[in-house]
Amino acid sequence: MELLNALILLLNYTIVPAITYGSQLALGAIFVTLIYGVLRFANFATGDMMSFGTMFAVLLTYYFQSIGIGLGILPTALLTIPFAIIAMILYMLFIDNFVFKYYRVKKSAPVQLAMVSVGVMFVTQAIIRIIIGPFDRRFLDGEKFILKASEFKEMTGLNEGLTIKSTQAITVVVTIILVSILFWFLNKTKTGTSMRAYSDNEDLALLSGIDPKRVVMITWIIAGFLATVGGVLYGLDKSYKPFVYFNNMLPIFAAAIVGGIGNPFGAFLGGYVIAFAEIFVTYAYKKFFTYLLPESLEPDSLVQLLSTDYKFAVSFSILVIVLLFRPSGIFEGKKI
């Protein structure tokens, strides 16, 4: 019984949140990795692009709520995602056409493209703040919990409750669906194969008749899906604040590099590595040990490796360690 309590405690406070957060990071990391693999630059506008897509979802949610359209127990935001994705893709293609294309055609150094993406970051951030403002917004409606702690306690008779928020379930389900479709697309379809070929060796791909324009366009379209869905899921789970999205770029980058940049599957796993590390290292295990250990051995400190203030620092330290020992990432990405 004590063991079960301890496990539920761990599940409730670390594993469930980590899986949710990891899924959100994973979507962003695949976005970074795809842009890096196909277009060959580190996109510093990642966080703000996710924020841009989410902004549309938030605004449309407010609009739908005002005219009384909803999904019942599911959040209205799910209904707005397709429209937000379309807006996001249009914006990305617009930016690509007027900004990135010039440097791609000129075959500029990746650093220059990264600097250009900093310019895009500024502009995107400005547009977002001018349209929706810098404030914290919540746009979750519908049922909040699938499983409440009290219900769980009644059901099982344990001391510890397990809470599952509906946003957590939605995040995991949507991520699984989106990522499965993505990997099926990349591995099984002709277009996906041509994308991977282009990413591996641009010249060879061009020789074998792959249309680079088409590859670039499809990459941005996939990126639009990933950015918007990842952003909306994060916003539903926590809240929507442009500054937070900008900051999320950093753990997302860490996830992409840890997973081996240019390798979508690595990025997917990298998201979970970062999320689990952040939460496991900063969780206070005191209660967990009180359940497991006999009374005489019970710890009196919090048994916390690092305070939660260092949440971000943990993921960045992991990145530094990975860069030191396996610069191409845990799951073999592009050579650095």
Added chain:
Amino acid sequence: MRKYLNIITAYSIMMILIILVGIFQSWSIALSILNYCLISAVMTMGANIQWGYAGLINFGIMGYTALGGLAVVLVSVAPVPEAWSAGGFNMITSLILILGIVLIVNYILKKYKNLKYKNYLIALVIVFGIILIRVVASPGIEAIEAVNPAKTGFLGGLGMPILFSWIVGGLFAAGLAFLVGKIALGLRADYLAIATLLIAEIVVSIIKHEDWLARGVKNVIGLKRPVPYEINLQTSPWFINLVEKLNQGKLNLISSVSEKKDILNQLVIDASSVYVKLCMTGLFLTVVIILLILTQKALYSPWGRKMRAIRDNEEAAGAMGKNVVKEHLLIFILGSAIVGLAGAMMVTNDGLFTPGSYRPMRYTFVIWVMVIVGGTGNNFGAILGGFAVWFLWVEAGPIALFLINFFTAHLDEANALKVHLIESAPYFRFLMIGVGLLVIMRYRPKGLIPEKINTKKI
């Protein structure tokens, strides 16, 4: 002379803009903009040394700036004896422990180079060391933070003159740069950018959350100043006399004695703030000029040529026997030290240390925009970039407001769009900076004042 014409024009325009601010807004505002322009110029010179001379991309400017600021607190603030007696011993023991761990790791790296389990051994040492440090330090930290938490709650500094801290700030930043360089300089350019950015985030989060060090997000206020205080100036007779003399004509027009006194009082208060800022400007200008002379000398020295050779073709320079790794590390340290110096200058100028304000947007990306806009590899360009972009950053709000009012003049005052736009005027600065960066990168990729290298025609 003609060679320098564009430089002279650009700087004259900048000066005229600042003077215009002085005439239309106030001289105090103009001088604070000028001071910040000078600080930004020092930062851009640091970044320019790394990017322009050597092609190293350092997105960690925020971290070095914060370290420079931390140096000011650690050097100039008076020590807190109660805190030292409460937890000083524990902290010093922890420091010795950290040094011990570094030495042991170094020893293992040197002695057991070929050992299979070397990395695991090092990891074990570090993990064990961290646990030991936590055990030793945590009672000390608690004791220190309990000492008068509203006012101190930290160890305080050394109580030395604040100007000394500028050098220490540079040294701190150089030390961090040495570590970062050892870890990250082997990486490809865009990885280096990400890695430095993330390491800077780690540094800032440590400064933010270690309250015993510099009060963390509770901020340190009321730092010393290398220049006189306004309140002392306002009561010193020589200053009042000086202000009276300067405004003789204006004061003579007023007949009533009491009115004259009131106006003189107001003038003295205004003048004291201008005087203090002018003193700061003098100090900053000295730093900028010294750095400019040094960097110019370096750029045209054999060493500068070597750096450019390495930048333009690493393999070729390596093949000619230049030690690329060593030179990269050196220039990374030098550039970061200058950024650290700028960070110390900024905190001195503000008189307060606010770790919460160190954000990548303001302290990394804006500085990079300055470097790119000004002209990479050219110190005059870098300084101009610092001036121009900072000026735009500050004045973008008023400019945006003016433009919005101009274009929506025909709309009703209560029009929802107009109200919304006016409310979001401050955010137009991001738009202007971003569009400016994109336009410069597209149409003038070498910046406003491009790099000039004298090559003899054969």
